Structure formats: C-alpha cells, structure tokens
Amino acid sequence: MRVLSRILPHPLLSLILAVVWCLLVNSLSLGTVVLSLILAVLIPLLTEAYWPDRPDPPRLGRLTLYVLLVIWDIALANIAVAWIVLTRPNAKMRSRWVVIPLDLKTPEAIAILAGTITLTPGTVSADLSNGGSCLLVHALDTGDAEDEAKGIKQRYERRLKEIFE
Amino acid sequence: MIEDLIAMEDAFIGWLTALEPVKIADIATVVALYAGAFFAFVGSVGLLKLDTPMKRLHAPTKASTLGVGSLLLASMIQAFAHGSGSVHEVLIMAFLFVTAPISANFISKVNLHREDADPTPPPPGDSAWATFDTHPADDRTPKEV
Numbered sequence: 257m258r259v260l261s262r263i264l265p266h267p268l269l270s271l272i273l274a275v276v277w278c279l280l281v282n283s284l285s286l287g288t289v290v291l292s293l294i295l296a297v298l299i300p301l302l303t304e305a306y307w308p309d310r311p312d313p314p315r316l317g318r319l320t321l322y323v324l325l326v327i328w329d330i331a332l333a334n335i336a337v338a339w340i341v342l343t344r345p346n347a348k349m350r351s352r353w354v355v356i357p358l359d360l361k362t363p364e365a366i367a368i369l370a371g372t373i374t375l376t377p378g379t380v381s382a383d384l385s386n387g388g389s390c391l392l393v394h395a396l397d398t399g400d401a402e403d404e405a406k407g408i409k410q411r412y413e414r415r416l417k418e419i420f421e
Numbered sequence: 422m423i424e425d426l427i428a429m430e431d432a433f434i435g436w437l438t439a440l441e442p443v444k445i446a447d448i449a450t451v452v453a454l455y456a457g458a459f460f461a462f463v464g465s466v467g468l469l470k471l472d473t474p475m476k477r478l479h480a481p482t483k484a485s486t487l488g489v490g491s492l493l494l495a496s497m498i499q500a501f502a503h504g505s506g507s508v509h510e511v512l513i514m515a516f517l518f519v520t521a522p523i524s525a526n527f528i529s530k531v532n533l534h535r536e537d538a539d540p541t542p543p544p545p546g547d548s549a550w551a552t553f554d555t556h557p558a559d560d561r562t563p564k565e566v
Binding site: 282331338353355357375376387388389394396 | 459460463466467470471472473475476478479480482483486487490507508509511512518519521522525526529530532533538539541542544545546547548549550551552554
C-alpha cells in the first residue's frame with residue numbers, strides 16, 4: 257500500500273490526466289492508452305512537491321451527482337435569465353450585492369463554490385473576504401439578498417461540505 | 422371529419438416510420454444548433470442592453486455555458502450519427518467551465534477597483550474584501566501612477 261501511494265501520490269489526478277490525454281488525442285488505441293498511463297504516473301510524481309497541503313480526495317459519487325445538479329441548474333437558470341434580459345427594462349432589474357457567509361474551510365471547495373455561482377447565470381462571484389469567511393456575489397435580479405444567500409448555501413454549499421469535508 | 426382524422430393519423434404514422442435514425446439525429450442536431458444560436462444571441466443582446474459593468478458581466482455566462490454547450494452537443498450528435506464518434510467536445514466544455522469563472526472574477530475585481538459598481542457591503546466577520554486588502558505601497562490613486 258505504501259509503495260502504491262508512493263508511485264501514485266494522487267490517484268484521482270492520475271485518473272483525470274489519463275482520461276484527458278485520451279480525450280485530447282480522441283482515440284483509445286493501445287499507443288494512446290500506454291502514453292496516457294506514463295503521463296498519469298509521471299506528472300503527479302513531478303508536481304507533488306508543489307502541492308503540499310492538498311485536501312483528502314473528494315467523494316466521487318457525490319461529486320458526480322453534484323456536477324449533474326449544477327448542469328441542470330445552469331440550463332434552468334439560462335432560460336430564466338434569458339427571459340429577464342429580453343423582457344425586463346434596466347430600471348426594473350433589482351441587481352444588488354449578496355454576501356454569502358461561508359461554512360466551507362477548504363480552499364478547493366470554496367473555489368468550486370465560487371465557480372458554480374458564476375456559471376449559473378444570474379449570479380457572479382466577485383470577491384472573497386480577506387479572512388475567507390464570506391463571499392461577495394453580484395446578483396442580476398433578486399428580490400431579497402438574504403433569501404438568495406440562503407438558497408445558495410442550502411443548494412450548493414451544503415453538498416460541497418459533504419463532498420470535501 | 423372522422424375520415425380526415427384517420428387520414429391524418431395514417432400520414433403521421435407513415436412519417437414516423439419513414440424516419441431513419443440518421444434523420445432523427447439530424448433533427449436533434451438542428452434543434453441543438455438553434456438552441457445554441459439563441460443563447461449566444463441573448464448573450465450579445467445582454468451585452469448591448471444592460472447598463473452597468475457588473476450587470477453586463479452576467480450576459481457572457483449564458484453564451485459561454487448553454488450557448489457553447491448546445492453547439493458542442495450538436496457537433497457530438499453529428500459525429501456519432503455519421504461515422505466516427507467524437508468526444509473532444511466534452512473536453513472543450515470542461516476547460517471552458519474551469520476558466521470562465523476566473524475571467525469573470527478578474528473583470529469584477531477590475532470593476533470594484535474602478536468604482537464602476539455599487540458600493541460593496543462590508544464583509545461580516547472580516548476586515549475587508551480581499552481585493553482591497555493591499556500592501557500600503559499599492560495605495561496610489563490612478564493619477565499618481
């Protein structure tokens with residue numbers, strides 16, 4: 257086990273590298289797979305020193321469910337925001353800042369939360385407070401800033417906490 | 422009246438059975454292309470119509486998520502229906518999803534520094550937003566630079 261973890265210090269990164277290489281070449285021939293495996297072993301070994309405090313590997317099953325949920329939300333929010341952009345005059349848009357207090361502590365999880373917020377149309381994450389305790393989000397059209405923050409915490413942050421912490 | 426309905430039904434069933442898988446794939450491709458074009462268009466309309474820099478930032482997120490996503494979906498359906506399949510597109514989507522939030526974040530930070538946005542609420546629990554928490558040597562107004 258120790259030998260294995262020395263050869264593959266970061267199994268998930270290795271898996272992602274192998275899959276990305278095969279996708280880049282766009283084939284599954286033997287040569288491609290062998291080269292992808294070589295890269296999947298070498299790159300994590302060479303870069304291990306530059307990522308000292310890496311988090312424990314996330315729970316893959318829940319992460320997959322989370323990605324599917326986010327894609328679904330992106331599709332729905334796209335339609336909602338398209339409607340707002342096309343039909344509502346500028347003066348009637350209730351765009352404002354929303355402050356989201358964070359329960360997450362892992363930098364990687366916070367980065368994914370911020371990315372999720374930006375990708376779902378209607379909200380863009382703008383900044384993090386200097387102590388990492390809350391996130392500044394700009395909403396295009398929202399009635400109540402606190403409700404919006406609660407919704408995001410309930411829908412995304414709770415799941416990310418289960419995945420990463 | 423009833424004969425008309427039966428004739429219509431026959432015509433519809435005939436049309437359905439005449440559909441080959443490739444034709445269905447072509448129709449799916451066209452639908453995906455239209456959806457992609459629509460969301461790219463709405464993104465552009467948003468850029469023109471919205472009036473403040475922070476609001477304008479919301480427009481490209483549509484074009485770069487569902488817009489490009491639908492176009493890539495069309496490309497994949499077409500590749501699988503006509504000969505060799507292709508999954509390159511998944512990678513384009515993945516890289517786009519990883520990089521788009523970073524550029525949006527940088528643009529909003531620029532807006533904050535140029536004071537082109539509404540004043541920000543103070544962060545509860547911390548002393549400042551990270552963008553404004555700079556080294557004293559950086560405390561210069563644009564004129565001094």
